[in-house]
Amino acid sequence: MKLSGKQQKVLNVPVTILVIAVMLLIITVPFILTTFNLQFYANQYEKNNVYDEIGKNNALLATFNIFSFFKCKTDCTSLQIPYEYHNQTFAFTENEISHMYDVKTTLMVWLWIFYFAVLLFLFFTFFFFFMHKRKKLLKEFFLLYAKILLRAGLYMLIFLIILLVLFLNFNFAFNLFHKLFFVSNWQFPADSLLITLFPESFFVAYVKNALTLMCVFTGIALVLGIIGNIFLKKR
Numbered sequence: 001m002k003l004s005g006k007q008q009k010v011l012n013v014p015v016t017i018l019v020i021a022v023m024l025l026i027i028t029v030p031f032i033l034t035t036f037n038l039q040f041y042a043n044q045y046e047k048n049n050v051y052d053e054i055g056k057n058n059a060l061l062a063t064f065n066i067f068s069f070f071k072c073k074t075d076c077t078s079l080q081i082p083y084e085y086h087n088q089t090f091a092f093t094e095n096e097i098s099h100m101y102d103v104k105t106t107l108m109v110w111l112w113i114f115y116f117a118v119l120l121f122l123f124f125t126f127f128f129f130f131m132h133k134r135k136k137l138l139k140e141f142f143l144l145y146a147k148i149l150l151r152a153g154l155y156m157l158i159f160l161i162i163l164l165v166l167f168l169n170f171n172f173a174f175n176l177f178h179k180l181f182f183v184s185n186w187q188f189p190a191d192s193l194l195i196t197l198f199p200e201s202f203f204v205a206y207v208k209n210a211l212t213l214m215c216v217f218t219g220i221a222l223v224l225g226i227i228g229n230i231f232l233k234k235r
Helices: 005-035 038-047 050-054 056-071 094-134 138-168 170-181 193-197 200-234
Strands: 083-085 088-090
Touching: 005 094, 005 138, 005 200, 038 050, 038 056, 038 200, 050 056, 050 083, 050 193, 056 083, 056 094, 056 193, 094 138, 094 193, 138 170, 138 200, 170 200
Parallel strands: none
Antiparallel strands: 083 088
């Protein structure tokens, strides 16, 4: 038994939504994983000589405090804690803390997009599974998902090419991003605590890491999609 032409047309909309959901997951997950990867921060602090500037314990404690700030819902005071190193006191200024609130808002939007994509993916996965199972078309269910992964992977290739072109001029992309998402309070003195922890080289590595993960996830989607289409069509 196969799905009728009318049924196939009805499925076009949820299939397109699933393709978009897969793409959103491929885009958001790498940045979320990189943002909350403490080892990534530690590696960058060592490469950028941050430990020489404010001390290893202070740098890691500041990172924990930033993570706490991102997760905090009310009375977020973790960024107001000062740090002592070699008779010097380091602390985030009011402008830096204001910027971190903007960063937190952007991160929350990113997380909500991720949660929304997960819900869409799970909802339509169960919808398609039970619909195909009821009609005893499980092979067609897996073939459908292979096609969805292949489409999402191909669209992601185009998106990645655009991102890689932008990354070639990192300063332009970085400034454009901040002008779009941060109206003010995103440029600070070189000796500020925020720039000491996160110089430009940190963000270059951050984007490289996220793009690498994005390429890996895109590759997985393409491989599964291609293998699924070839293997299932032969059966």
